[in-house]
Amino acid sequence: MQVLVIYDVENDRIRSKVANACKDYGLQRIQFSAFRGDLSANRMEELFFRLKKILGVDKGNIQMYPMCEKDLKQARGTES
Amino acid sequence: MQVLVIYDVENDRIRSKVANACKDYGLQRIQFSAFRGDLSANRMEELFFRLKKILGVDKGNIQMYPMCEKDLKQARGTES
Numbered sequence: 001m002q003v004l005v006i007y008d009v010e011n012d013r014i015r016s017k018v019a020n021a022c023k024d025y026g027l028q029r030i031q032f033s034a035f036r037g038d039l040s041a042n043r044m045e046e047l048f049f050r051l052k053k054i055l056g057v058d059k060g061n062i063q064m065y066p067m068c069e070k071d072l073k074q075a076r077g078t079e080s
Numbered sequence: 081m082q083v084l085v086i087y088d089v090e091n092d093r094i095r096s097k098v099a100n101a102c103k104d105y106g107l108q109r110i111q112f113s114a115f116r117g118d119l120s121a122n123r124m125e126e127l128f129f130r131l132k133k134i135l136g137v138d139k140g141n142i143q144m145y146p147m148c149e150k151d152l153k154q155a156r157g158t159e160s
Contacts, residue, residue, distance in 0.1 A: 004084075004145065006084075006086055006111060006114050007111070008111040008112050008114075030141070030143065031086060031087070031088040031113075031141055031143070032088050032113075033111075033112075033113070034086050034088075034143070041154070044154075044156075045156075048156040051158070052158055055158055060158070061110070061111055061157070061158060062157065062158045063110065063111070063114070063155065063156070063157045063158075064155060064156040064157070065084065065145070065147060065151060065152075065155045066151045066154045066155065067145060067147070067151060068148060068150065068151055070148065071145060071146045071147060071148055071151060072145075074121070074124075074146045075143065075144060075145045075146065076124075076125075076128045076143070076144040077141070077142065077143045077144065078131070078132055078135055078140070078141060078142045078143075
């Protein structure tokens with residue numbers, strides 16, 4: 001299933017670790033702090049666990065959303 | 081339905097217009113450049129049209145995702 005990861009992380013070092021973890025799981029960067037790609041339910045849980053570990057007690061917010069086909073068909077996006 | 085709006089907008093003035101438009105439509109800010117809330121399909125289209133107009137030809141990327149109940153149940157989030 002498609003998964004969207006969005007994050008607000010203040011610390012530059014931690015933010016790049018979050019990005020690298022998303023890349024490790026094959027997600028594509030779609031915005032500065034947003035990645036998207038195909039993951040199994042298990043891999044999604046694994047990635048979320050890893051991202052939580054990376055963030056630790058540092059200030060930040062990470063959200064992970066699975067997106068079904070039906071929702072994706074109604075998604076809208078600009079590109080400029 | 082729940083709708084997630086995420087955006088990368090360089091220009092501060094335009095970025096705050098995007099945020100204000102999201103607030104006008106009753107969405108809640110969940111991250112620096114991410115809003116979420118309940119919109120009808122029509123209101124989602126209306127908001128997307130308004131956001132595209134705000135962005136105009138300026139550099140930026142706006143994504144809008146509807147999120148069904150089933151997906152939301154599997155969503156994951158950290159808060160620290």
